[in-house]
Amino acid sequence: MSRNATIRAEFQRFVGDKEYRRFLVVGVSSRLRFWQERLVSAFVQSAAGLSATPEEVVIALRVCEVHGDELIEGSVPGVAAEIDYAPSDEARTKFPKADSDPVGLGSGAGERAVPVWYCPSCRRLREAWLQRANYSIQRTAYGDR
Numbered sequence: 001m002s003r004n005a006t007i008r009a010e011f012q013r014f015v016g017d018k019e020y021r022r023f024l025v026v027g028v029s030s031r032l033r034f035w036q037e038r039l040v041s042a043f044v045q046s047a048a049g050l051s052a053t054p055e056e057v058v059i060a061l062r063v064c065e066v067h068g069d070e071l072i073e074g075s076v077p078g079v080a081a082e083i084d085y086a087p088s089d090e091a092r093t094k095f096p097k098a099d100s101d102p103v104g105l106g107s108g109a110g111e112r113a114v115p116v117w118y119c120p121s122c123r124r125l126r127e128a129w130l131q132r133a134n135y136s137i138q139r140t141a142y143g144d145r
Ligand SMILES: [Zn+2]
Pocket: 064, 065, 066, 067, 068, 069, 095, 096, 097, 119, 120, 121, 122, 123
């Protein structure tokens, strides 16, 4: 087991399954929430903490809550617009950490690449889902040929 996997396993045991899942769903890609900071702090100060630093714990917890994959650093286009995504139930439950859509930086903002942390399994599932959706739309629009 890698050090990151060991830290995750100990952290999960320390906080319990429910809190562990909530922690991963909220994620650690941006700034930690106050309750997340408290859990990390309590963990590193405990005997269960493996002498890890808070930074090491945060890095270890950068995983997908559905697939357990360690997230990969990437980027998506940031565009000068307001974009308000409402993810579908399927996206939320099956590929929550795909993070492949452009990000709206607000009108008047310069366009730039925006860093993201994504799950490779989520991206694969999202691609397959999009292909199925497109196929289905084409069949509906043009009939079965
Ligand atoms: Zn995933």
